[in-house]
Amino acid sequence: MLLVHGMWDLIDTAELLASELVTNAYRHSSGSYSLRLRGAGRNRVRVGVWDSNPEIPAPFGGGVMEESCVLAERGRGLQLVRECAESWGAYPIRGGLPGQGGKVLWVECTVPPTRDRAGQYQAV
Known part of the structure; x- marks a missing residue:
């Protein structure tokens, strides 16, 4: 999708973010999980x-991350997501049939601006 829309500069970041969120879902839920990627505006x-x-x-808003978690061998993935994403959030999914509740974690990333020869940022 990113190649088709000319967002080559986002491929590595989006891949890292998707990998971390899917890994979190795999490790911390016993049921189904799914990934969704969509445009969120120009170059986003x-x-x-x-x-x-x-x-x-x-x-993502479920409490305060303690310093010991940041230094641990595990549990740093979501902190990494926060550092690489432009914005992030989460919302609960309630109701529905069994197995349809849960939550959605989301992140957004943007194509970084480019600089002209004078070092000024240009809109992409």
Whole structure:
């Protein structure tokens, strides 16, 4: 999708963000999960992952991430997501049939602006 829309500069970041969110869903939910990638405006993409676990993790608003978590061998993925994404968030999914609840974690990233020869940023 990103190649088709000329967003080559977002491929690595979007791939990293998607990988971290899907890994989080795999590790912390016992049910289904899914990935969605969509445009979110000019030169912007939103990566969203739904999973069946309703608990929203600390970096996304579910509490405060402790320093020991940042230094641990595991548990740094969502902090990495926050550092690489332009914006992020989460929302619970309630109701519906069994297995249809849970949450969605989403992140957005933007094509970085380019600089002209004088070092000024130009709109992409």
